[in-house]
Amino acid sequence: MADNSPLVDQKLAVSMFLDSLMREPEEELPTVPLAETVPFEKPVISVPILTPADIAVDLSPVEEEIAVVPEVIPEVVVETSIEVVQDVALAEAEQTETETEIAGGRPEWASEPFQVMLFNVAGLSLAVPLVELNGVVEWTGEVTEMPGHSPFYMGLMTHLDKSIPVVDTARLVLPAEKLGQLAGDDPKERVKRVVLIDEHRWGLACDEVNEVITLEPDQVRWRSSRTKRAWLAGTVVEHMCALVDGKAFSAMLEDGSHKRN
Amino acid sequence: MSKHAVETSNDPITQWVTFFLDSEKYGIEVMQVQEVLRMTEIAPVPGAPDYVLGIINLRGNVVTVIDSRKRFGLVPQEADDATRIVIIEALNQVVGILVDSVAEVADLRATDIEVAPNVGNDESSKYIQGVSNQGEELLILVDVNKLLSDDQWQEVAAL
Numbered sequence: 001m002a003d004n005s006p007l008v009d010q011k012l013a014v015s016m017f018l019d020s021l022m023r024e025p026e027e028e029l030p031t032v033p034l035a036e037t038v039p040f041e042k043p044v045i046s047v048p049i050l051t052p053a054d055i056a057v058d059l060s061p062v063e064e065e066i067a068v069v070p071e072v073i074p075e076v077v078v079e080t081s082i083e084v085v086q087d088v089a090l091a092e093a094e095q096t097e098t099e100t101e102i103a104g105g106r107p108e109w110a111s112e113p114f115q116v117m118l119f120n121v122a123g124l125s126l127a128v129p130l131v132e133l134n135g136v137v138e139w140t141g142e143v144t145e146m147p148g149h150s151p152f153y154m155g156l157m158t159h160l161d162k163s164i165p166v167v168d169t170a171r172l173v174l175p176a177e178k179l180g181q182l183a184g185d186d187p188k189e190r191v192k193r194v195v196l197i198d199e200h201r202w203g204l205a206c207d208e209v210n211e212v213i214t215l216e217p218d219q220v221r222w223r224s225s226r227t228k229r230a231w232l233a234g235t236v237v238e239h240m241c242a243l244v245d246g247k248a249f250s251a252m253l254e255d256g257s258h259k260r261n
Numbered sequence: 262m263s264k265h266a267v268e269t270s271n272d273p274i275t276q277w278v279t280f281f282l283d284s285e286k287y288g289i290e291v292m293q294v295q296e297v298l299r300m301t302e303i304a305p306v307p308g309a310p311d312y313v314l315g316i317i318n319l320r321g322n323v324v325t326v327i328d329s330r331k332r333f334g335l336v337p338q339e340a341d342d343a344t345r346i347v348i349i350e351a352l353n354q355v356v357g358i359l360v361d362s363v364a365e366v367a368d369l370r371a372t373d374i375e376v377a378p379n380v381g382n383d384e385s386s387k388y389i390q391g392v393s394n395q396g397e398e399l400l401i402l403v404d405v406n407k408l409l410s411d412d413q414w415q416e417v418a419a420l
Binding site for chain 1: 282283285287332333334335375377378379380386388389392394398399401
């Protein structure tokens, strides 16, 4: 019985974390000042219609009405502006994505049911689609540390005569406020397996590997914009996990954009 | 004989002076190494950047010694009998780099050298030219010209 409460706490924590992952990019949209769209000339044209009998009146009161008009019809203006903002955001996302995507931020492989493998890093469950998975190897601890490396870079692992850089996934996917829990932690002690992605180009160190499941595209809350955390394709609430986009993860490691996350 | 020559030209061999820092083995292209010295007294230079250990007198010439441990993000270590100063020529400057020990000269075929995977855009990883698998261990090949940034090389020249 006593074992139940930590489990509930953990589920709650994971749920909150997944929510926070999803929330952040959505908050970016309304930050575009709506006032910018107000210089909309049409209301000015419609103003004279309001005063057909007062044509002889001098211009100053009309000017006052012009000042008022934008407040009268903000809804029409706002609708137009939001469409524009979304278009811009989508266009931006399309430019930055490295792979073809279909509507709703879904990668191409998610157009029909797909299989993912679940794995754990520092208490967080991640899922990687099998189409982007190249293999899973035991962590032997035998890596060559490279000089002057970032804290998340564990070193080069030799696998099938190829040197593969292994990264501490936890340090890359946990948000800044959670990184504190890794203080004093030695990833070499924590890690048990390495998940290979992007044609064996990268190894993602993980605590444990779980089962393979099949997901319907509709089970995933897909992200529509990926200006931040490009590696996160979406979240699967049913399985309390974050869905990893392997290609985007690889691109992020290569261009150093993880530093902006 | 002619067949061998063709093979060699297709897969040229380069020689690398290998040394240890901590438990990792590094290599510098032999053409850039002038000589290897036993540990000698290094005179600190007041106001020098932190990656400069000091200067030594090499047969009447003043040579700046670079702290490779600091450069590679490793913790400092006391010099011992195996410690060596490798005198190199980089960008028309002669400098020394302090290493834990010198191992050997390794012959590497071009096909044995893998391009070092670029992890992020860490400044420090720019001086890693590649890696080569040597049986159980990996040899990290260092491009000494990029061991310091352009500004830092100028700083060293001005000492």
